[in-house]
Amino acid sequence: MDSILKAISLVVFMLGVSFLPHALTTFDACPFSCKCSSENVQYEVVCPTFIPQSLPSNTHFVQVENIRNKSTINQQDFNSASWASVKELSLSSNTDIEEIEANAFSNLTGLSHLHIHFTYLKNLSPSAFSDLQNLSLLNMSENGGISFTQLKEALSIPNSLQNLQELILVGLNRDNYGESVDSTFFEPLAEKPLRFLDLTRAFFTVLDVESFSNALGDTIQVINMSHSFSVGKVIMPSNHNLFPNLEIFDISFTTIPWMKTSVGVNLALSYFDCYFPFVLANQLKLNAILDSKEFQVRLNGETRISANCERQIRKRLELSNNNFVWLNASFSPNFPTYQEVDISNNGVMYLGANITGHLSELVWVNLSGNKLSHMEQYPEFETLFQKNILLEWMDLSSNGLTNIPRNVFQNNNKLKTLILANNKLNGIFFEIKHLQHLEVLDVSKNLIAFFDNSALSSFEILSSSEVGETSTFFSVQFTENELLCSCETVDFVRWFVTTNVMIKNRDVYTCYLNKEVVLIDTNTLKESKYQCEKTKIIIISVCTSLACIGLLGLTIGLGRYIYRRRRKIERIRRLVNKYRVANPPNKYLLFLSFCSKDDDFVSQYVIDELRHRLQERLPNGENLVCIGDQEFELGKFIIEEIIKCIEASSVMIFVVSKAFCESNYCEYETIVAQLDRKPTVLMFREEVEPKKLPKVLHKHFNQFVRARWIQDDGVYSLKPDWDKVCDSILELAGKSLESESTHKIEQTERDCERSFA
Numbered sequence: 001m002d003s004i005l006k007a008i009s010l011v012v013f014m015l016g017v018s019f020l021p022h023a024l025t026t027f028d029a030c031p032f033s034c035k036c037s038s039e040n041v042q043y044e045v046v047c048p049t050f051i052p053q054s055l056p057s058n059t060h061f062v063q064v065e066n067i068r069n070k071s072t073i074n075q076q077d078f079n080s081a082s083w084a085s086v087k088e089l090s091l092s093s094n095t096d097i098e099e100i101e102a103n104a105f106s107n108l109t110g111l112s113h114l115h116i117h118f119t120y121l122k123n124l125s126p127s128a129f130s131d132l133q134n135l136s137l138l139n140m141s142e143n144g145g146i147s148f149t150q151l152k153e154a155l156s157i158p159n160s161l162q163n164l165q166e167l168i169l170v171g172l173n174r175d176n177y178g179e180s181v182d183s184t185f186f187e188p189l190a191e192k193p194l195r196f197l198d199l200t201r202a203f204f205t206v207l208d209v210e211s212f213s214n215a216l217g218d219t220i221q222v223i224n225m226s227h228s229f230s231v232g233k234v235i236m237p238s239n240h241n242l243f244p245n246l247e248i249f250d251i252s253f254t255t256i257p258w259m260k261t262s263v264g265v266n267l268a269l270s271y272f273d274c275y276f277p278f279v280l281a282n283q284l285k286l287n288a289i290l291d292s293k294e295f296q297v298r299l300n301g302e303t304r305i306s307a308n309c310e311r312q313i314r315k316r317l318e319l320s321n322n323n324f325v326w327l328n329a330s331f332s333p334n335f336p337t338y339q340e341v342d343i344s345n346n347g348v349m350y351l352g353a354n355i356t357g358h359l360s361e362l363v364w365v366n367l368s369g370n371k372l373s374h375m376e377q378y379p380e381f382e383t384l385f386q387k388n389i390l391l392e393w394m395d396l397s398s399n400g401l402t403n404i405p406r407n408v409f410q411n412n413n414k415l416k417t418l419i420l421a422n423n424k425l426n427g428i429f430f431e432i433k434h435l436q437h438l439e440v441l442d443v444s445k446n447l448i449a450f451f452d453n454s455a456l457s458s459f460e461i462l463s464s465s466e467v468g469e470t471s472t473f474f475s476v477q478f479t480e481n482e483l484l485c486s487c488e489t490v491d492f493v494r495w496f497v498t499t500n501v502m503i504k505n506r507d508v509y510t511c512y513l514n515k516e517v518v519l520i521d522t523n524t525l526k527e528s529k530y531q532c533e534k535t536k537i538i539i540i541s542v543c544t545s546l547a548c549i550g551l552l553g554l555t556i557g558l559g560r561y562i563y564r565r566r567r568k569i570e571r572i573r574r575l576v577n578k579y580r581v582a583n584p585p586n587k588y589l590l591f592l593s594f595c596s597k598d599d600d601f602v603s604q605y606v607i608d609e610l611r612h613r614l615q616e617r618l619p620n621g622e623n624l625v626c627i628g629d630q631e632f633e634l635g636k637f638i639i640e641e642i643i644k645c646i647e648a649s650s651v652m653i654f655v656v657s658k659a660f661c662e663s664n665y666c667e668y669e670t671i672v673a674q675l676d677r678k679p680t681v682l683m684f685r686e687e688v689e690p691k692k693l694p695k696v697l698h699k700h701f702n703q704f705v706r707a708r709w710i711q712d713d714g715v716y717s718l719k720p721d722w723d724k725v726c727d728s729i730l731e732l733a734g735k736s737l738e739s740e741s742t743h744k745i746e747q748t749e750r751d752c753e754r755s756f757a
């Protein structure tokens with residue numbers, strides 16, 4: 001009881017501490033329509049449309065979201081002693097403000113952070129920032145009307161902004177003519193301790209890197225020029241001045257037109273060496289700077305050796321989206337080496353071992369979105385990563401990979417994450433079981449039907465491997481593969497149902513079982529096992545000679561494709577036999593349904609060819625095709641006749657056209673056929689969106705066999721060809737025979753099970 005009371009009084013005390021002493025007194029009233037909040041005895045004031053005249057005492061942050069009814073900012077706006085405590089001020093206007101007058105902020109003696117974003121600002125007084133001695137951050141993002149010339153004048157006033165460390169000029173000069181960013185801009189900055197310069201989306205003509213490095217070389221740590229736009233060129237320093245303290249250099253997505261021509265590409269790349277002035281940046285971001293579609297970049301041979309820099313371990317190099325398709329050059333040995341490299345989305349077909357070999361400190365690499373499947377033909381693929389023994393994270397997704405060399409990860413014992421998603425792998429046939437630190441293996445979106453026993457045993461080994469004291473947590477992800485649950489994959493299904501290996505998103509996995517999509521669970525396992533029995537029964541019932549018994553062993557061992565093809569041939573054979581002994585399963589083989597508007601087309605291209613081809617295949621096949629108006633008895637109700645005709649056919653063919661989709665009569669036929677669960681072939685006379693199909697057809701669209709008429713210069717041809725279409729028709733008809741007989745087998749099996757239970 002005591003302790004509860006204590007706890008309650010503690011909570012009350014804390015509430016009191018955080019709220020009571022700070023409640024606004026009438027003296028410190030919050031300006032009308034603004035929001036005031038407090039933290040650590042200091043106020044934050046946020047106003048919607050106007051600059052408040054006076055502030056609660058001890059206000060350190062003021063923001064005005066969109067200043068209205070006012071065209072200039074001047075000293076009068078801050079003419080109250082209460083402004084002296086403000087450390088951070090943020091003013092925006094996307095309508096009215098056009099001018100900042102001289103000494104506008106000089107009463108804000110404590111200001112350290114100033115953000116001004118005025119969409120229509122045109123005039124910036126050269127003395128706008130005078131007296132701002134304590135300002136460390138000046139954020140002038142989105143002042144597209146301000147030119148570099150105006151800004152450099154405001155930066156040049158003596159005895160102001162001596163403490164400026166961060167200058168943010170996002171989108172500067174966007175609304176003006178281009179201007180050079182040269183010594184007149186950089187020299188005034190030389191006296192300031194500037195370490196962060198953001199020129200994102202700025203617009204300029206020539207960039208003078210020489211005066212840039214002379215002025216800021218020693219202090220600058222972050223340069224962001226991403227998405228900037230330059231119509232001129234880059235003046236490279238003559239004496240190779242570098243930026244020794246540069247932490248981040250980002251020129252991703254810049255538009256520098258000359259870089260995008262073949263001359264520019266070559267120039268830019270030859271600069272990318274120890275002469276490149278920003279080469280010492282710990283993080284170098286050069287994404288999408290050479291992204292021209294016209295010029296694929298192919299690098300062959302050696303880059304030049306230069307004594308300009310020494311090999312150092314740097315953090316990160318980004319070169320994504322640059323259309324480098326062939327990388328078989330080598331870095332100079334004295335070029336920096338990187339721990340993280342992003343070469344994604346380049347369409348790289350060849351990556352030379354000289355490059356990966358140089359990157360011996362590599363921990364993280366993104367190779368996604370390339371075409372490294374091209375490497376599969378070269379033996380050097382197997383040793384590509386053998387020097388990258390520190391590698392922990394690797395993304396090889398979206399590379400069209402079909403066959404990864406067995407030992408490609410042999411030396412990458414430290415790998416923790418391996419992403420192989422969105423390739424064309426049909427299994428894991430490369431060694432992974434030695435990757436004791438592996439935590440994530442992602443093979444989603446591939447062509448994996450099942451994992452073989454060797455892959456499964458690797459998973460088990462990884463999931464139980466312990467490294468020192470700590471056991472790692474291995475997980476595998478293989479969503480979006482067309483998994484197969486069948487006799488051939490029983491081991492895999494059993495593993496899935498029983499294993500302790502962590503499977504990411506385990507409950508979403510489905511597989512194809514008898515062509516249906518089902519969740520993988522114990523029932524699925526039972527059904528897959530049962531498939532094996534069924535396969536045996538079918539084969540035994542078919543096999544009569546000793547040779548077939550050998551075939552039996554073979555068939556069970558072979559993959560599903562062979563099995564499927566065999567089954568198809570078997571179905572057709574059985575159907576043909578039925579016809580041979582003049583015992584067809586139905587009166588008609590198929591019912592051909594089409595719209596009267598397609599009469600001419602069907603008569604000319606479909607009926608005769610279809611009859612002829614089927615008669616060739618089926619002995620004694622006279623009444624193979626039932627066609628509306630020829631077969632219907634005169635005088636009877638037409639609907640009744642259709643139903644009869646459908647019931648008497650093994651397979652349905654719909655000739656689908658736009659007219660077909662619009663006629664109710666045909667819709668009726670599709671419904672009848674569906675009710676009767678007839679196997680169905682859709683033959684498209686013309687392109688029709690699946691959505692436009694009659695509902696029942698649309699719903700089962702993917703289950704149907706489909707063929708398409710293609711018109712080329714007035715000549716119609718069928719895709720797939722008639723032979724394949726006829727094969728499918730015969731197979732479907734044969735399958736309906738089979739489902740009758742397997743149904744019988746199933747029934748007896750169940751009866752047996754029941755009598756044993």
Ligand SMILES: *[C@@H]1O[C@H](CO)[C@@H](O)[C@H](O)[C@H]1NC(C)=O
Binds near residue numbers: 049068069
């Ligand atoms: C701006 O001025 C107009 C008239 O001059 C007035 O109607 C409007 O309310 C004012 N808006 C603000 C936000 O003060």
Ligand SMILES: *[C@@H]1O[C@H](CO)[C@@H](O)[C@H](O)[C@H]1NC(C)=O
Binds near residue numbers: 075080081
């Ligand atoms: C603001 O600055 C002006 C000019 O320096 C001065 O006259 C005025 O007294 C200052 N206001 C306050 C509240 O300090």
Ligand SMILES: *[C@@H]1O[C@H](CO)[C@@H](O)[C@H](O)[C@H]1NC(C)=O
Binds near residue numbers: 111134
């Ligand atoms: C502003 O900087 C000066 C030194 O330049 C310092 O004495 C003063 O305390 C600073 N004022 C504030 C409010 O930080």
Ligand SMILES: *[C@@H]1O[C@H](CO)[C@@H](O)[C@H](O)[C@H]1NC(C)=O
Binds near residue numbers: 117140168
């Ligand atoms: C600069 O201002 C913009 C717009 O208000 C803001 O999004 C951005 O975060 C600011 N940058 C810095 C470094 O404060």
Ligand SMILES: *[C@@H]1O[C@H](CO)[C@@H](O)[C@H](O)[C@H]1NC(C)=O
Binds near residue numbers: 200224225248249250
């Ligand atoms: C540079 O600016 C862009 C756009 O704001 C941003 O996405 C990027 O992260 C910035 N780079 C650095 C290194 O801050």
Ligand SMILES: *[C@@H]1O[C@H](CO)[C@@H](O)[C@H](O)[C@H]1NC(C)=O
Binds near residue numbers: 328350
């Ligand atoms: C890659 O470069 C090396 C060394 O320059 C050369 O021997 C090899 O033939 C090149 N490979 C291809 C596929 O061009």
Ligand SMILES: *[C@@H]1O[C@H](CO)[C@@H](O)[C@H](O)[C@H]1NC(C)=O
Binds near residue numbers: 367
């Ligand atoms: C790797 O690169 C791809 C393609 O550019 C990108 O989608 C993905 O987010 C990258 N991965 C990481 C972790 O940066």
Ligand SMILES: *[C@@H]1O[C@H](CO)[C@@H](O)[C@H](O)[C@H]1NC(C)=O
Binds near residue numbers: 302331333
């Ligand atoms: C590049 O690789 C080849 C072998 O493929 C080797 O002989 C050559 O020395 C390497 N060049 C460099 C600069 O590493």
